[in-house]
Amino acid sequence: MKRQFLKAGMAGLLMTGILAQTAWAQSDPTGKRRVTETYAITNATIFASPGQQATKGSVLFRDGVILGIGANVQLPKEAQLIPGDSLYVYPGFIDGAGLTGITKPKDLERPKDFVSSAPSDEIAGITPWRSASDQFSISGNQVDDWRKAGFTISQVLPDGGMIPGKASIMVLGNDRSVNVLLENTALAANFKGSRGMYPATAVGVMAKFRDVYQNTTLALDHSKLYASTAGVSRPEMTPTQTGMAAVVQKQIPVIFTVESDLEARRAISLQKELGFKLILTGLENYETVVDLLKSTGVPVLIKLQVPDDKAIKSQKADSASVATKAQYDRVKEAYEKALAQASLLEKAGISFGFSTADTKPGDALKAVQAMIKNGLSEKAALAALTTNPAQILGISRVAGTIEKGKMANFVISTDSIFKESAQIKHVVADGYVFDYEIKKKTAKENGKSDNGAVKVDGVWEYTSETPAGSSGGEITITKEGDDYSGTISYDDPSGGGKISTPIKNVSLNGKTLTFEFEVNAGGNTLTVTISGEISGKEMDGTMSVAQFGSFPMSAKLTTPSLTF
Incomplete structure (x- = not known):
């Protein structure tokens, strides 16, 4: 079996999208x-x-x-x-709003006569005529990783600016099939301003959205008048107005991605003013807007992720000062509130689905399990994965439950799906x-398994291969108490030979080692995640980059540490 990584500069390959051409898989x-x-x-x-x-x-x-x-x-x-x-x-499972299989279109070059206060819609990131189905590839960007996590349908959002285009509902099926279930199912929008041009602020985005919506309304009224009345000048609808027409006519909703309760209130304010259908996603803390969501009935797609607990585990309250202990308490309170957001919505009677955007496939079920441990019922958790998103997306007739006549979409597991085993x-x-391959679960006790102690500190030589070639380097891991740190070497994207960078978030659970490191390519920072199963002095696993998918890798422990 071929093992993979980085040739001619891993980051350079990732940035050019070469890795997105191949979706590697297990089993x-x-x-x-x-x-x-x-x-x-x-x-x-x-x-x-x-x-x-x-x-x-x-x-x-x-x-x-x-x-x-x-x-x-x-x-x-x-x-x-x-x-x-x-x-x-x-x-x-059904993903209510994700980026699985989506590639971002190239940014347009600004013309010589560019005016920052009045850019064209396309340069300003206002492209409602685009469809996510044109950016989607069944063989790219972690499609199989999400399918392995149980997801069989995803409403994918286009990537781009403040109005990047329309979503499409895709079936995560065979790569030789037409996987479009429904096209142009919602308009994607957010409060990201345009860099160096109008609209550059959230307030500017609101004004521009209002302007586009109202001009589309006028254009549609003009078209109706032209069709029924003689002597009326011919209407000329712009691509933007044509793309917005389905929203104005209330045929499809707007999925607003929001990052704060203020942005959520702004989106709801726009909806009340203009009258379009609205779905909210992206918010992390719903506590301050629960009553508003309940009163308006706006559907919600919450992030399928929970914060990590490293800040909690690193606390050493025994030797901390009073002020430090108070800070620890605030951190713990914020962490516990974040874990309880899903149960908060359930208790308020607000049905919700999940969004996989910004989530790693391998963490999806762990996040649901964490939500259940913090008050979410298993019934509500399964509904958020199945029937709720089916209803929000308007596909309950064919998906969401196992019934005669519906699509054959199933998750088949070795135990109750919400158990850690x-x-x-x-x-x-x-x-x-x-x-998919089933691996025997082993005890997670300080890095020990049924085959004895797992040792990871030392120097590992790894290899990996992308469709563009093979390469490798060294992973050096050191152990300090119960914590691990280290470095990894890889090909310099600029062609300067090998370079080394620190690894972070190193974790050893049973035989599974995971860690992350960052690569800078052309001013962009990519986070690479390595997860490997250790057997003796060998490790087999995957190297994942959220934007480009997962790729097999292997490593050998060539210089073990002398410490035990």
Whole structure:
């Protein structure tokens, strides 16, 4: 098996998008076992919908459509069986707003006669005519990683400026299929100002959004008048107005990505003033806007992530001063509030779905489990993954539950999906079966496993390979008490040989080592995550960059540390 990393400058390859051409996978995520005739998951524990009691039985499906479910389903002789003994079947997860498989279009060059106070809409990031389906690739940007995490449908948002374009709902199925479920399902918007031009501020964005919306309304009125009245001048709608028309006509909602309660209030204020349909996403703290959300009925897609607890674990209250202890308490309170946001919405009676934007696929279920530990019910958690986003996206007729006639989208796990011991063994998306490797869970006790102590400190030589070539370097890890630190070397993006940079967030759980490091390429900072399974002096794992996907890597411990 080939192992991968960085040739001619890892960061240079990443920045040119070469790595986005290939989605590497574990086990058999190719979907070659197409459901062309009849398949059945047999003798499994089935959770057909949130809150419904689990049943033991089979799920029969053909060509991507569910034919039957239950203990008494008659299985035809030609049915190919997927043994479900001791397995749990759930509806396929639905991402309400994500960037999976999305590539950002190139920025336009500013013309010589550019006027910063009156830029063209396209240069200012106002491109409502664009569609996310044109930026989407089923084989890129962590599509398989998200499918492995249980997601079978994603409403993907286009990347760009304050109005980057329209979202599309994609099925994360076979790479040889047409994976568009619905196009142009919502208009994406945010409060990011345009750099060095109007609108550069949040207030300017509000003014510009209002201007675009109202001008589109006038253009549509003019078009209606022209169609019914003689002697009216011919209307000329701009691409921006044509792209905004579906929003003005209330055919699709606006998904506003907001970063603060102030931005949430601004988005709701615009919605009240102009009358468009609204969905909010991106907010981290809902406590101050819960009553507003409840009174307005605005749907919410919350981030599928929780803050890490490193700041909490690093606290040493025994030797701290009174002032420091008070600061510790504030940090802990903020951390606990962040973990409880999902349960806060549930208690307020606000249904919500999840957004995978800015989230790592491997952390998704861990985040849900953390939310459950902090007050979210399992029923609400499953609803946020299935029925709620299906309703928000308007696809409940075909997705969200396991029912006869709906799409064959399933998550098949080794245990109850919200248990830490659960692993996803199969995912069925659009009737395509994807198999994933199941690894034996080992005890997480100070880096020890059933094979003895796992030793990571020392010098590791690693190799990895992108579609553009192979390369490698050294990972040096040192241990200080219970903490780890170190460095990693890689090819200089500018062509200056090897360079070294610190690694951070080093964690050893059982046999799994994870850490991050940053690469600067052309003024842009990329965060690279390495996760590897250690066996003796060898490590096999993946190297992931959020924008470009995951790539296999391997390493050998060539110079172990002498400390124990």
